[in-house]
Amino acid sequence: MTLDPQILAALIAAAVAAGFVDAIAGGGGLITVPALLLAGVPPTQALATNKVQGVFGAATAAISYARSGHVDPRRQIVAAALAFAAGLGGALAVSAIPTQALRYALPVVLVGIALFFALKPGLGDLDRTERLRPAAFTALIVPLIAFYDGLLGPGAGAFYMIAFVTLAGHGILRATAHTKLLNFASNAGGLTGFALTGHPLWLLGLAMAAGQVMGAALGARLAVRIGARLIKPLLVVTSSCLALKLIWDLL
Template sequence: MLDLSLDLILMLVAAAFAAGFVDAIAGGGGLITVPALMLAGLPPAQALATNKVQGVFGAGTAALSYARRGLVDLRQQTGPAAIAFAAAVVGALMVTRIPTQTLRYGLPVVLIGIALFFALKPGLDDSDRARRITPALFAATAVPVVGFYDGLLGPGAGSFYMLGFVMLAGYGVLRATAHTKLLNFASNLGGLLAFALIGKPLWLLGGAMALAQIAGAMLGARLAMRIGARVIKPLLVLTSTALALRLIWQML
């Protein structure tokens, strides 16, 4: 952090605020902070590690904001959160052992599919629907798969959680967002534990960005709870599409 100018630090703090706001509503905050950290001169591994430091606080703040409004029961979700945490730790530790390039090629297609689903499927609002699987089965299948992916690669994990909660658990868009933020927090925390060992995050910079993340997440969660699906769906479509385009650009 000492090597960064004040202008760069302020730019990164502003990026963290914007990321916290967007992430609390639809996910995808890393689209803002990771490129900003790399533009500031951090190597990719250190940028990802530092991003996890500040991202944990944003996701945690959003999860608590939703919980205070009764949109997620923290006690009932302790088990799924613990599964997401453990799966993310395993995923992060397997980064050097699993070839991830094939997954990267398929990700843009999946993300664009998710964007089209939320953009075009009629009747998607804040109302709950009939669930297709039990909460226990959801926690035993969808949660560890997405948590493992979040630790292994990360991009789009929030969109995958959202899709699972809407399609399988039968949650309305706002309630799905609330539960997604809790699992995002858990898997981010698991990823941070592993990245702290291999990525050498800049803790002071991550802490400064975390304060901005908290402020942005509080504002974003408040807006989402006030407007609901009308703001969540368009922003989710936008972030999923932007992430897909960024991944395509990186491959090219």
């Protein structure tokens, strides 16, 4: 697929913005998928190409948070492997599983997440009491969200985030840091599934990946510096916008 240089530049700029948002609160696909569709990329290829560039942004954010000391990737290896396998399974199951009912439920869930982070008192960067042991969290929660990430994708970062806060007892910044490697792994699994079916536009995805890396590095740096005061409002905004977009698509 040949694109005008101005359209390509606009897509890379959209990837920069998406990488910035994704590194902090998730929801970068809210920017890049519509941009790809407006550029004339067919829907299935837009989703697949979005995975290509999204993998690079998630990897950059994960590395940035690890370097800042907010997460130890070695302790997430098992969870990341499960997330990859579940993301791959979700992508391969796209044509076999009816997802319409899930599409109707998603806006409600995302609005609920936005309200939780907006109204819940006491949510900050301090850790809270965990409600689920790490082994149980890894075995039960991670594959569920990762499978959804491969199957549909919108809001997966917010789902990881709220799981870490409510079930693992993490503070906002620590939850964000722990989300990124898993988001990368389930994205990589989903991308593998799409690659097996030949859908990604690799050159376009890699060009946008350069923008993702820049945006993600900046976003992670700001999140580490500012913490919950930046992450919470952006998470509320992205979850609400994603819910509105999904409602618009359904109507």
